[in-house]
Amino acid sequence: MPRVLQSPDASARDGILAGAPYILEDHRKNENLLPIIRDQLKTAIRNNRFIDHYFSRQSVDVDKIGRLEDVPYIPVQMFKHFDLRTCPEGEVAKILQSSGTTGGSPSRIPLDKSTTLNQIKALKSILEDYLGKNRKIFLVIDHEGINKPEMAFSARTAGVRGLSIYAKKTFYLLREENGTLTLNMPVIRDLIENYAHEDVYAFGFTYIIWTVFYELLKKEGIRFSFDKFVLFHGGGWKKMKDLAVSKETFSATIAGLFGAVPENILDFYGMAEQTGIIFVDCPHGNKHVPAFSQVIIRDPFTLEPCEPGKPGLIEVMSILADSYYDQAVLTEDLGMLVGVDDCPCGRKGRYFRFVARVEKAEIRGCGDTFRELH
Template identity: 25%
Template structure:
């Protein structure tokens, strides 16, 4: 086995063991984060150039907070991968209208990504349930093999859904009749039901219910999970308006309307515990940490102050673990609050960070 392959196998084994340690201490997280930074520094050439420009090397970085984050837009311009791209088992791509404009995330194995998703979904969404009948408002991964959300929902249905669970979006779009029939059955049989999908996919469902004058009262134990926002695919809804409409349309309390926050450039998802109030508090498992920074300086901002979110995801081992997003947020006890997309000076700061990274990484 080649040296690079041995290093990859060792880091995967160490990560899988760390994912299985929910009681891991902050010191253990830091040790794993620094080990990963060393691995990525050695095997990811564009990232090494950037880190060197910043004066950050495995010899000088002593805290996970000092590991330099990569601006999320850099994934559209550069190949950020420790393994040869052609050796990846799966390539997830961001949404976009052209291949050239889509960010890519390379996975030499899906074992770590799948473990990250399943362990967290089991704890944060299923919460001790066995299986539940699911309706999926998004195409499956057979239709969208490069979509991380399609993979996520396929795993959710396979591992946690009953045999009657169904994908309700296909080549012809949303199957409204099948959805309404599933909702009616759940209501009549008092069978808990879960609807999962992209946030924008719920808007035409709500419109269809309104057009038909229909409302459902799903039984206790039912829940709704949305993710990803509206992305120009439907009309924008204010969060309170959106969750009010979901609660009214399906008879599910807002506390059972969950939101998952994830992205192609990460291998871990964040969750809230419902949206009884907005913005909700989001948090992740023990292998991910979040900071809020001033995008112009990169300095951490104090709790409660609005800035730009940086996520440090140990499960995202093959690219870079530290990601500078373009999402505004604030740190709060137990997690963070997502406050929309950055604008104004924060947006300018993110653009400057992208320019700096590309100049260093391509140099």
């Protein structure tokens, strides 16, 4: 069998994924990412007529892109309306669907084997930085049915599967009965009686943890007491704001449920279109950008990059995907760049904070540009 040689961008990407995620200063990271992304853009243009036309209409010469801020971004809602696949159709192993909370229709993200593997490596790298190398007891604050093979592969499913990388044993803390979520009491009793002294980490969606899990435990008067506990949670902050629940209140309250400290209740920002990358809070409340990604905050009116301290639209960049366009995605979320390379936690690179969702965000004209094919 002939030997298959890696492309230069794949080899460079493997090197980045093999390294620690938060040790590179921002300018070094940008130097590493730009040539990889340029090569990926050329592949995307060759393999996808929508992307080809999008770049053509903007008169983009990929070889002349001199900084990450100049890479053409795709508004996230384009995943709802267009096929952004950049690999042969026969290589798509599964389709990830977003929750579809914005505008009703879900995004569809095609994943091939190499993209999935890259996403697993990236997430493992991030989790290792926060959890260490040893496997731990994993608690899922959801029901087991979301992870069944016959279920649609959703962002909720991807979250559970992704964060299970470090699990030596997994427990689901909720059950679904006739469409209603209830406590999985046999599991909860087992945890309280037999696992208090284990090293434990957990995952759940913020809104489900607060409105379902917390309320059920409060009603039953149940609390855990783990020696070592870390919770990763994300999503649902618009609904939490509607409930007048702050991030600080959430962290303190949920920490009390598990016998943990609020600093170990880690909010993260992530999205289905960038699976494999989560931006996790450090002890100082800042979300850090790993070596295989970049974040740009753009002014909502001019779309120019914002200086630290000024809120704007969050753009997320990645080198993980071979099967779809994830090199530059403009979200419908507001964030604020806090600083670069100087967070007190010691992690290098850019760090930011999530501010809010944007109601009915639309980057006008992009959909038309995609539709007007040659």
